[in-house]
Amino acid sequence: MKQMLLSATMLATLAFAGAPALAQTAAPTLDGAKPLVVGHRGAAGHRPDHTLEAYKTGIAMGVDFIEPDLVSTKDGVLVARHEPMMSGTTDVSTRPEFASRKTVKKIDGIDTNDWFASDFTLAEIKTLRAKQPFDDRDQSYNGKFEIPTLQEIIDLAKSESARTGRTIGIYPEIKHSTFHSALGLAIEDKLLEQLKAAGWSEKSSPVIIQSFETANLKYLRGKTQLRLSQLVDADDVDKDGNIVLAAPFDRPYDFAVLGDKRTFKDLLTPEGLKEIKTYADIVAPWKPYILAAKQVIGEDGKPKDLNGDGKIDDQDRVLIQPTNVVKDAHAAGLYVHTWTFRSEPKRLASNYKGDPVAEYKPYFDLGIDGLFSDFPDHAVKARDGK
Numbered sequence: 001m002k003q004m005l006l007s008a009t010m011l012a013t014l015a016f017a018g019a020p021a022l023a024q025t026a027a028p029t030l031d032g033a034k035p036l037v038v039g040h041r042g043a044a045g046h047r048p049d050h051t052l053e054a055y056k057t058g059i060a061m062g063v064d065f066i067e068p069d070l071v072s073t074k075d076g077v078l079v080a081r082h083e084p085m086m087s088g089t090t091d092v093s094t095r096p097e098f099a100s101r102k103t104v105k106k107i108d109g110i111d112t113n114d115w116f117a118s119d120f121t122l123a124e125i126k127t128l129r130a131k132q133p134f135d136d137r138d139q140s141y142n143g144k145f146e147i148p149t150l151q152e153i154i155d156l157a158k159s160e161s162a163r164t165g166r167t168i169g170i171y172p173e174i175k176h177s178t179f180h181s182a183l184g185l186a187i188e189d190k191l192l193e194q195l196k197a198a199g200w201s202e203k204s205s206p207v208i209i210q211s212f213e214t215a216n217l218k219y220l221r222g223k224t225q226l227r228l229s230q231l232v233d234a235d236d237v238d239k240d241g242n243i244v245l246a247a248p249f250d251r252p253y254d255f256a257v258l259g260d261k262r263t264f265k266d267l268l269t270p271e272g273l274k275e276i277k278t279y280a281d282i283v284a285p286w287k288p289y290i291l292a293a294k295q296v297i298g299e300d301g302k303p304k305d306l307n308g309d310g311k312i313d314d315q316d317r318v319l320i321q322p323t324n325v326v327k328d329a330h331a332a333g334l335y336v337h338t339w340t341f342r343s344e345p346k347r348l349a350s351n352y353k354g355d356p357v358a359e360y361k362p363y364f365d366l367g368i369d370g371l372f373s374d375f376p377d378h379a380v381k382a383r384d385g386k
């Protein structure tokens with residue numbers, strides 16, 4: 001009898017709670033909207049990054065935004081590359097006609113020996129072909145695709161928006177602002193001009209501008225209503241899941257130049273977040289700042305090989321307690337976007353049991369407002385269930 005009464009009470013409670021329960025399942029994002037899925041470098045897990053084909057792949061998989069990283073050519077044209085150094089993502093090192101262009105430049109204070117986009121005209125860059133920089137990813141598209149200009153990417157976002165009936169936004173990253181400015185090839189004003197010509201200058205425009213530096217975002221705040229996103233980097237995660245800071249990934253490079261001792265970690269304190277809110281709409285920390293994983297140390301003092309495959313990697317780590325970063329950022333009025341979700345089993349903590357879709361859930365539960373994924377198909381499936 002008692003059991004029956006309980007069941008009846010439970011049923012009544014469930015029925016009564018129908019509507020509020022639905023409201024409670026709304027995403028714990030800052031504004032209650034679904035988290036945005038940003039196709040990282042297009043869909044970098046599927047195609048060589050920062051090619052029109054990579055962006056199209058991401059769009060076909062349902063992204064809200066595509067992400068071009070922007071560098072400048074010698075003749076001042078904005079093109080999409082992950083870095084101004086081009087050997088990692090193109091065939092430039094195999095081109096005898098460009099052999100003599102290999103040179104040493106300082107990037108964020110580090111001497112770097114490579115081929116730099118800023119030493120090539122757009123016409124020269126258009127003769128290069130993209131390649132997949134991750135050895136463990138599909139190499140079959142190498143040598144097939146061009147390096148796109150920002151204009152071609154804007155045009156793609158517009159034509160794909162019209163074709164699909166969805167709004168495909170762009171989330172450009174200004175790469176190495178200090179480096180480009182010192183060469184007389186500053187990116188900021190050119191970017192704003194091109195976006196304005198595309199009809200994009202409002203807060204509601206389908207554009208978010210991101211940077212690891214701060215001074216350029218502050219400068220942009222004075223010139224545009226477009227949404228701005230402060231990236232927050234680090235060097236690594238230690239065995240216990242703690243963030244490791246080491247130059248040049250320890251602080252925004254404009255801080256390093258000015259002798260400002262604050263680190264990326266300092267940007268994520270309640271005080272740091274409050275300052276970001278004065279010039280940006282979004283804070284975008286590397287995901288271990290939100291939820292990290294640690295190694296499990298055995299009695300021999302060595303990390304345990306949890307999955308028994310004879311190697312120690314991310315699969316042998318377990319999640320630790322999440323931080324307060326999302327909560328603190330929301331309290332400061334900032335949206336939180338995080339990066340980068342990568343589906344390969346060796347890049348997934350033990351808790352996910354090799355299922356890349358499972359990785360998104362704890363971050364969604366913590367209330368992230370957006371994410372960058374190399375595998376947007378998995379991100380969309382995790383968010384929408386399809």
Ligand SMILES: [Ca+2]
Pocket residue numbers: 067068069173
């Ligand atoms: Ca980027």
Ligand SMILES: [Ca+2]
Pocket residue numbers: 305306307308309310311312313315316
């Ligand atoms: Ca292992």
